[in-house]
Every structure is written in C-alpha cells, then in structure tokens.
Amino acid sequence: MMAKRRNEIHYVTIMIVLCSSSNSLVCGGEWEGTWRRRVAEEDEAVTTIACSEHGRAYLDGLILDGNIQPACECNQCYSGSHCSNFLSDCVVDVTRGNLYFLEPFWMQAKSAILVSGWHRMGYSYSDDSYMSQLLVQYIKKLHITLGNAITEERYIIFGSGSTQLLNAAVYALSTNSSLSPSKVVATAPYFPMYRTQTQFFNSKDYRFEGDTSSWKNISDRSSTRFIEFVASPTNPEGKLTDGVLHGPNDKTIYDHAYYWPHFTPIPSPANEDLMLFTISKLTGHAGSRFGWAIIKDEAIYKKMLTYIELNTVGVSRDTQLRALKLLNVLLEGDGREMFQIAYAIMKNRWTRLEQIMSKSKHFSLQELYPHYCTFFQRVRVSTPAHAWLKCERQQDMNCNEILKTVGINGHEGSVFGADNRHVRLSITGSQDEFEILINKLTNLVAKEYMDPNLINLHN
Amino acid sequence: MMAKRRNEIHYVTIMIVLCSSSNSLVCGGEWEGTWRRRVAEEDEAVTTIACSEHGRAYLDGLILDGNIQPACECNQCYSGSHCSNFLSDCVVDVTRGNLYFLEPFWMQAKSAILVSGWHRMGYSYSDDSYMSQLLVQYIKKLHITLGNAITEERYIIFGSGSTQLLNAAVYALSTNSSLSPSKVVATAPYFPMYRTQTQFFNSKDYRFEGDTSSWKNISDRSSTRFIEFVASPTNPEGKLTDGVLHGPNDKTIYDHAYYWPHFTPIPSPANEDLMLFTISKLTGHAGSRFGWAIIKDEAIYKKMLTYIELNTVGVSRDTQLRALKLLNVLLEGDGREMFQIAYAIMKNRWTRLEQIMSKSKHFSLQELYPHYCTFFQRVRVSTPAHAWLKCERQQDMNCNEILKTVGINGHEGSVFGADNRHVRLSITGSQDEFEILINKLTNLVAKEYMDPNLINLHN
Numbered sequence: 001m002m003a004k005r006r007n008e009i010h011y012v013t014i015m016i017v018l019c020s021s022s023n024s025l026v027c028g029g030e031w032e033g034t035w036r037r038r039v040a041e042e043d044e045a046v047t048t049i050a051c052s053e054h055g056r057a058y059l060d061g062l063i064l065d066g067n068i069q070p071a072c073e074c075n076q077c078y079s080g081s082h083c084s085n086f087l088s089d090c091v092v093d094v095t096r097g098n099l100y101f102l103e104p105f106w107m108q109a110k111s112a113i114l115v116s117g118w119h120r121m122g123y124s125y126s127d128d129s130y131m132s133q134l135l136v137q138y139i140k141k142l143h144i145t146l147g148n149a150i151t152e153e154r155y156i157i158f159g160s161g162s163t164q165l166l167n168a169a170v171y172a173l174s175t176n177s178s179l180s181p182s183k184v185v186a187t188a189p190y191f192p193m194y195r196t197q198t199q200f201f202n203s204k205d206y207r208f209e210g211d212t213s214s215w216k217n218i219s220d221r222s223s224t225r226f227i228e229f230v231a232s233p234t235n236p237e238g239k240l241t242d243g244v245l246h247g248p249n250d251k252t253i254y255d256h257a258y259y260w261p262h263f264t265p266i267p268s269p270a271n272e273d274l275m276l277f278t279i280s281k282l283t284g285h286a287g288s289r290f291g292w293a294i295i296k297d298e299a300i301y302k303k304m305l306t307y308i309e310l311n312t313v314g315v316s317r318d319t320q321l322r323a324l325k326l327l328n329v330l331l332e333g334d335g336r337e338m339f340q341i342a343y344a345i346m347k348n349r350w351t352r353l354e355q356i357m358s359k360s361k362h363f364s365l366q367e368l369y370p371h372y373c374t375f376f377q378r379v380r381v382s383t384p385a386h387a388w389l390k391c392e393r394q395q396d397m398n399c400n401e402i403l404k405t406v407g408i409n410g411h412e413g414s415v416f417g418a419d420n421r422h423v424r425l426s427i428t429g430s431q432d433e434f435e436i437l438i439n440k441l442t443n444l445v446a447k448e449y450m451d452p453n454l455i456n457l458h459n
Numbered sequence: 460m461m462a463k464r465r466n467e468i469h470y471v472t473i474m475i476v477l478c479s480s481s482n483s484l485v486c487g488g489e490w491e492g493t494w495r496r497r498v499a500e501e502d503e504a505v506t507t508i509a510c511s512e513h514g515r516a517y518l519d520g521l522i523l524d525g526n527i528q529p530a531c532e533c534n535q536c537y538s539g540s541h542c543s544n545f546l547s548d549c550v551v552d553v554t555r556g557n558l559y560f561l562e563p564f565w566m567q568a569k570s571a572i573l574v575s576g577w578h579r580m581g582y583s584y585s586d587d588s589y590m591s592q593l594l595v596q597y598i599k600k601l602h603i604t605l606g607n608a609i610t611e612e613r614y615i616i617f618g619s620g621s622t623q624l625l626n627a628a629v630y631a632l633s634t635n636s637s638l639s640p641s642k643v644v645a646t647a648p649y650f651p652m653y654r655t656q657t658q659f660f661n662s663k664d665y666r667f668e669g670d671t672s673s674w675k676n677i678s679d680r681s682s683t684r685f686i687e688f689v690a691s692p693t694n695p696e697g698k699l700t701d702g703v704l705h706g707p708n709d710k711t712i713y714d715h716a717y718y719w720p721h722f723t724p725i726p727s728p729a730n731e732d733l734m735l736f737t738i739s740k741l742t743g744h745a746g747s748r749f750g751w752a753i754i755k756d757e758a759i760y761k762k763m764l765t766y767i768e769l770n771t772v773g774v775s776r777d778t779q780l781r782a783l784k785l786l787n788v789l790l791e792g793d794g795r796e797m798f799q800i801a802y803a804i805m806k807n808r809w810t811r812l813e814q815i816m817s818k819s820k821h822f823s824l825q826e827l828y829p830h831y832c833t834f835f836q837r838v839r840v841s842t843p844a845h846a847w848l849k850c851e852r853q854q855d856m857n858c859n860e861i862l863k864t865v866g867i868n869g870h871e872g873s874v875f876g877a878d879n880r881h882v883r884l885s886i887t888g889s890q891d892e893f894e895i896l897i898n899k900l901t902n903l904v905a906k907e908y909m910d911p912n913l914i915n916l917h918n
Binding site: 056096097107110116121124125134135163284287312320321322324326 | 517519555559562565566573575579743744749765769771
C-alpha cells in the first residue's frame with residue numbers, strides 16, 4: 001500500500017512541477033487522469049467498432065497492400081475485413097496456451113502506458129543493473145498479496161519469459177564437469193520445453209535424461225548431479241506436485257507458471273530454493289516475454305544473472321515498464337479484482353466442459369482436486385488452464401485424430417512424454433474460441449449416441 | 460514513402476471511425492496530433508525542470524523511501540536530487556557504449572508510443588510468427604534509404620539485441636558433430652562478447668579458438684568448420700574490414716552494428732551471407748534490446764528461428780512496437796535528419812578529441828580513414844563510436860591505470876584480445892559525459908608539459 005501511495009504522490013508532484021512551468025497547455029487540473037483514460041477508451045473503441053467483437057486491430061497491425069482500413073486480426077474461425085464471417089466448418093486450434101480470456105479485463109482496465117522516445121535508452125538502470133528495482137518491489141508485493149510465494153530474503157531475477165529462465169536455471173544448477181554432465185529429468189506428462197530446450201543447447205554440462213521415474217530408485221546418485229524440473233501445477237494436467245528426487249546432490253527447478261488463484265487453490269506460499277513465474281499465465285501477456293525467478297542461494301542467483309547478461313543483456317526495459325504498469329493495475333485496491341474475474345471465468349468454463357464430457361463414455365477429462373485456498377479463504381477445486389482429454393476406447397490410440405474429425409486440433413500426448421490416448425486442449429483462449437470448442441465437443445459426444453456410423457466405428 | 464502514406468491514412472481512418480462513435484470527447488479534430496505531442500512535451504518538461512539538464516526522470520524511476528520528488532537519475536559526475544551538484548573529482552566511466560548523445564534528438568522527435576493494456580497479449584502475430592511483418596518491411600526500407608545493406612531476396616529475423624543473434628548465428632552455422640566441434644575465431648582486437656558468449660554456452664557443437672590469424676595459414680581447413688566473427692566497422696577501432704577465412708568450409712558472421720553513416724562512410728551496401736544489425740547503435744535504444752539478422756540461406760534462417768523460439772519465444776512484442784515507431788520517425792521525410800544530426804555531433808567530437816591528442820607525445824588515437832560515402836555523397840573520414848587510445852611510452856604497459864590518475868576509466872585492451880597499452884573510450888555518451896572526458900584528457904596532455912613530477916615519472 002505504501003508503494004502505491006508514494007506513486008500517487010510522485011505523479012501529483014510531477015503535476016505541480018508542470019503547472020508551475022510556462023506550459024499552460026498541460027495544466028488543466030486533470031492532466032494525468034484525462035489523457036490516459038481517454039486514450040485507453042479510444043483504443044478500445046477502435047477494436048470494438050472495426051472488428052465485430054470477433055477480432056481486434058492493433059497499432060502495429062499489418063497494413064495490407066491497398067487496404068486503408070485498420071487491419072482486423074480475427075479470432076479463430078472468424079474472417080472478413082471486419083471479422084463478421086463465421087466459418088462453421090473451421091478447425092479450432094487449441095494447442096497454444098494464450099490467455100485471451102483475460103483480454104476483456106485489460107480492455108476495461110486503465111492499463112495503457114506511454115513510452116516516450118527517450119525512455120531508458122541506455123543499457124542499465126541507475127544502479128548499473130538490467131533490472132528495475134521498482135518492478136522487483138512490485139513482484140514481492142504481488143506474492144505477499146497472493147500468498148503464493150515467499151520472497152523475503154530471496155533474490156529475484158528477470159527473464160524474457162520463464163522460457164529463458166528455464167535454461168538459465170539448468171545452467172546455474174549444473175556442475176561444470178565434462179566427464180559427468182548433469183542429468184536433467186522431469187516426470188511425464190511434462191511441459192515439452194524442458195526436454196526440447198535442454199537438448200537444443202547441447203551443452204557439455206548437462207543432458208536431458210528423460211523421465212524422473214527411471215532414476216528415483218537408484219540408491220546412489222551422489223556421483224552425478226540431477227536437475228529435476230517440477231511444474232506445480234503441472235502442465236498439462238494442472239495438479240499440484242512435489243519433486244521426486246531429494247538426494248543431497250539433487251536440485252529442483254520449480255516451475256510455478258500456473259500457481260495463481262485463477263488456475264489452482266493456493267494451499268500455502270511456495271518456498272522452494274528456485275522458483276519460476278511468468279506474466280504470461282498471470283496477466284495473460286505472453287507477447288511481452290516477461291518472467292522471473294525467485295532464488296534462495298546467492299551463488300545460483302549470480303550464475304543466472306551472468307546467463308541473462310551474456311544471452312540478451314537483460315530483459316527489454318520497455319517490457320519492464322509495461323510489466324510494472326500491469327502489476328500496478330493488479331494491485332489496485334485490495335489486489336483481488338482480476339483474480340476474482342479470472343477465476344469466475346475458469347470455473348464457468350470447467351463446469352460447462354465437465355457437464356458435456358460427463359455424458360461421454362468414449363472420452364474423459366482429468367480429475368480436478370479440491371483444496372483449501374488461502375487466497376479465496378475456502379475449499380475450492382482446481383480450474384486448470386488445460387483440459388487433459390483421454391480417449392477411453394482401446395482402439396482410439398491417437399486421440400487427436402479422433403478430435404480432428406469434429407474440427408478440434410489439440411496437442412498430442414506424446415509431446416508431453418505421455419501416450420497419444422491423451423490430448424491437451426487449452427481452454428484459456430477468447431470466449432469465441434471456447435464457445436467453438438464447446439460446440440465441437442458437444443457434437444463429438446452427441447455422435448456417440450446419434451450417429452450410427454460413428455457408433456459402429458467407435459464401439 | 461508509400462508505407463508512410465499508408466500509415467497516415469490508417470490513422471486518419473481510425474479517427475473517422477472514432478468520430479462516428481458516441482464518444483464525443485475524442486473528436487476534437489486534432490486527436491492524434493494533440494495528445495501525443497502534448498504528452499511527449501510533458502515528459503520532456505519533467506526531465507528538464509526536475510533534473511537541471513544533467514539527468515532525467517523516468518516513469519519507472521525508483522522512488523526512494525521518503526522521497527516524494529520525481530527521482531532524477533543524474534548524468535555521470537552530477538549528483539543531488541536535481542542533479543545540480545558537479546563532482547569535479549569524479550571518475551568518468553567510459554566503458555559502456557551507450558548512445559546518450561542521441562537522447563536530445565529523441566526528446567524533440569514525436570516518438571512516443573502508447574501501449575494499451577490489451578496490446579498483443581498472445582504469443583504470435585496473425586501470421587503465427589513471432590515477428591511483426593510490418594517491422595520487417597520498415598527494416599528493409601531503412602536499408603534501402605541508407606544504402607548500407609542488401610535486403611532483397613533475404614530473410615530477416617529479430618533478436619533481443621544483436622547479442623542474442625550472435626550465438627544464434629554460431630549455432631546455425633556450426634556443424635552438429637561432437638567429434639569435431641566448429642572453431643569460432645575473430646581477429647583481435649575484437650568485441651569481447653564473441654569470446655565470452657561462445658565459451659559460456661559451452662556447447663558440444665562449437666568452441667572459441669582465439670585469433671583468426673592462428674588459423675589462416677593452415678592450408679587444409681576442410682575437415683573442420685570455421686566460423687569467423689567479423690565486425691565491420693570493427694569494435695573497438697572502427698575500421699571497415701573483411702573476413703580472413705574464405706575456404707569452402709568456412710563461414711562468416713558479419714557484425715554490422717556500427718555500419719551506419721554517423722560512425723562510418725558507407726562505400727556500398729553490405730551483401731554478405733549473414734549480417735547482424737542492432738537498434739542500439741542505430742537509434743541508441745540499447746535498453747530496448749532489439750537487433751536483426753539478414754540472411755541469404757533459408758536453412759540457416761530456419762535454424763536461427765528455432766534458436767530464438769526455444770531461447771525466448773521471440774522478441775517482446777512491446778519492443779517490436781517501439782522499434783516500429785522509432786524506425787517510422789527515422790524514415791520521416793527523406794529519412795536523413797537523424798543521420799545528419801548524429802554525424803555532425805560525432806564529427807565535432809572527433810575534431811575536438813584529435814585536436815587535444817595531437818598535442819600529446821605520450822598518447823595517440825587510432826587513425827581515421829577517408830572513404831567515399833554513398834549516403835552523404837562525398838568523401839568523409841570515419842567517426843567511430845570509440846576512441847582506441849594507445850599509451851606510446853614503453854613503460855606505460857597498463858594504459859588504463861595512467862588514465863585513472865586523471866579520473867578516466869576505459870576498457871582495457873586485453874578485454875578485446877589486444878595488449879593493455881590500448882584502452883577503449885566510448886565517446887557516444889551524453890554531452891556532459893563527453894565534456895568531462897575532454898576536460899580530463901586536456902588535463903592529461905597538459906601534464907606532459909606542465910607537471911614536473913609527471914614529466915619525471917613519464918620520461
């Protein structure tokens with residue numbers, strides 16, 4: 001609260017300074033409030049009017065040859081210059097974990113920023129770092145408000161999304177020994193980036209070694225450093241989990257991308273040695289590429305700092321300014337508004353999904369778990385970002401192929417180190433996208449009963 | 460020119476749409492022009508008034524405990540809440556290559572952007588890429604206007620500064636063979652990141668192998684892939700150079716960070732297979748972390764795309780929007796204004812530097828070369844971003860230590876793979892920083908003649 005108040009005073013002071021200057025234009029009494037609000041509303045107006053509420057126009061939208069209209073970028077299955085044509089036979093792609101369901105919140109929130117042409121041109125902030133210390137303070141305040149992570153006496157480091165931090169963490173935790181590279185493992189089904197990124201960088205210091213289960217029963221792991229990736233909640237399933245390897249030489253990277261109240265009950269603040277978070281699953285701003293790590297050990301923190309410096313010389317200062325504004329909006333008032341809205345939407349989506357899928361004998365969803373949530377102060381079930389759909393019938397070995405017959409394209413289970421009886425369906429997209437998915441799933445389940453061909457085929 | 464005009468029409472269209480809406484507040488006839496200009500001027504006013512023209516306040520400046528004033532971030536050797544105290548005995552740090560000399564240009568240019576809260580929340584653009592195709596078009600137009608690189612029938616890829624692209628290029632050009640990792644080389648004095656980054660990632664696929672000269676006389680290099688880093692102009696010296704290794708299995712990464720008319724004559728458009736550029740040395744926006752590669756070969760392009768995707772999932776879309784605006788301003792009118800201003804400043808700085816150093820027998824600067832510049836359409840000498848200062852006397856083995864006696868801290872030659880008789884001094888900082896540097900160098904040279912102790916010590 002103090003930081004917020006100070007911030008307000010800061011703006012007031014700027015206004016006083018301006019109003020004592022010779023520039024009378026800027027001293028209308030409502031300078032700060034008026035233009036920002038007006039501009040935000042104008043941007044919203046453009047989108048709403050031009051794109052039939054099934055798409056949006058951006059300032060940097062591609063202007064096609066000969067097209068002098070603002071270029072609408074349409075939601076899936078909508079087309080036309082104003083996104084007004086619905087393509088009923090389209091394939092809805094739910095592979096990508098965009099959080100467009102939060103877009104309406106950001107359209108109404110006063111969350112625009114102005115970046116002046118001379119904003120932070122240099123390499124470093126005034127403390128010679130690549131990180132805004134004000135943003136560090138906001139992140140700490142956020143975790144205190146949410147109660148989802150301990151930040152006292154911890155180091156915080158920024159990355160270009162948690163993606164960049166995944167490998168930075170692997171680097172920092174690995175031992176520098178070419179004889180015995182560190183073994184990187186994860187429990188299937190796991191987020192595929194853990195494998196692809198670790199393999200891609202092809203370092204002498206670490207190697208991806210598959211599923212954790214292959215290694216947990218080896219009694220002596222002291223000769224090799226193990227680095228275990230643990231997503232909690234898991235991606236794809238959305239379950240709260242713990243690490244499996246707890247030997248003296250084992251290290252764990254906790255990926256808490258989804259550890260926010262709109263996706264999971266928060267039983268207690270996470271307190272592990274190395275934790276990763278990302279704005280993409282918090283506010284939904286995946287395009288901004290901003291994540292952070294919370295680290296106990298100073299030596300690990302410093303190694304990760306070196307990684308980020310040599311890789312990209314820190315995170316874009318423009319992005320840091322934007323993240324600051326977004327967190328500022330989140331923390332307004334009691335800091336609960338967005339989470340209440342976001343949870344209500346996710347809860348509603350899961351209720352509808354389960355209602356449909358409960359009628360099916362051929363398909364099932366993962367089980368949702370109830371838990372006491374310290375943020376909402378009551379027991380609630382999880383509302384994961386993804387449906388982990390399973391084809392139950394023996395012959396349906398490739399579940400995504402079955403889904404494609406009704407126009408749904410999900411992520412195949414094998415991508416996550418699981419079998420292809422499973423498919424991940426992202427349910428955090430726009431309302432349009434979710435409605436189309438629901439319609440297609442309804443058709444799919446209805447066919448179990450109504451379509452004689454499908455009954456023959458599937459029984 | 461066409462893209463610019465289309466853009467203007469685009470904005471006009473937005474205004475018309477807005478003015479036909481119910482929101483009468485926004486339809487004053489000068490909506491677009493008024494608020495943007497006003498806001499930019501206000502931001503400038505804050506800086507000027509609050510920080511005595513020796514510093515600046517940013518929107519995301521750290522608000523210190525108990526300090527309700529806008530927090531000024533002072534230029535080097537200035538302090539106080541309004542940056543009004545000059546610290547005459549301070550050490551001026553000229554190690555970092557910030558281009559604050561361009562800050563006044565961006566303060567007067569109409570270059571602010573507004574990023575709405577809902578701007579590009581998703582992972583990808585409408586074409587499923589992580590790159591704004593409009594920005595690709597602007598970059599091509601920029602190179603055509605400048606005449607400094609061929610972009611027709613080339614692929615363009617973005618990075619978080621050219622820093623990220625350096626390693627992406629090494630990855631893409633290296634052969635995937637653990638038996639014989641590719642050898643990465645550079646000719647000293649070279650930009651230290653070539654070495655530190657290549658060593659840091661410690662890949663099985665490539666290894667830094669020092670100075671190119673050690674390898675150029677080996678007649679048969681066919682069994683090993685060589686990857687040569689060539690900066691042109693070089694960093695630190697600012698010379699136009701070519702690669703040394705031209706065997707059938709040799710590959711070259713051309714780092715053209717400084718290949719802009721404010722730093723070098725442009726003899727002809729660069730036309731190499733793999734070229735890197737960065738906005739940090741073009742517009743001076745190092746903090747935005749934006750660079751690009753121009754690539755001939757599709758397979759190399761695709762490998763670099765994979766690198767950027769697995770490393771950071773592309774470049775921040777906020778940064779791409781800002782880069783778009785900056786290039787849009789650069790290309791206004793005949794696209795020459797900033798370059799003319801920037802060159803005039805650099806030319807003036809070099810004239811003053813050379814005037815002072817020409818009086819010295821103990822110190823010398825690198826030679827500047829004259830060349831026909833196709834951009835300015837006349838012969839001109841180079842105006843590099845860095846002075847490469849040499850201590851000429853035999854006993855002055857560590858030149859930076861000598862400079863420190865008068866309060867100058869530069870980058871030691873050994874950092875660039877050269878000897879410590881050399882020091883790199885960045886001369887692209889703010890006018891304050893340059894004036895302080897000039898004063899201290901004047902003192903240094905004056906001491907050769909006036910100070911009997913120094914004469915005894917140095918002769």
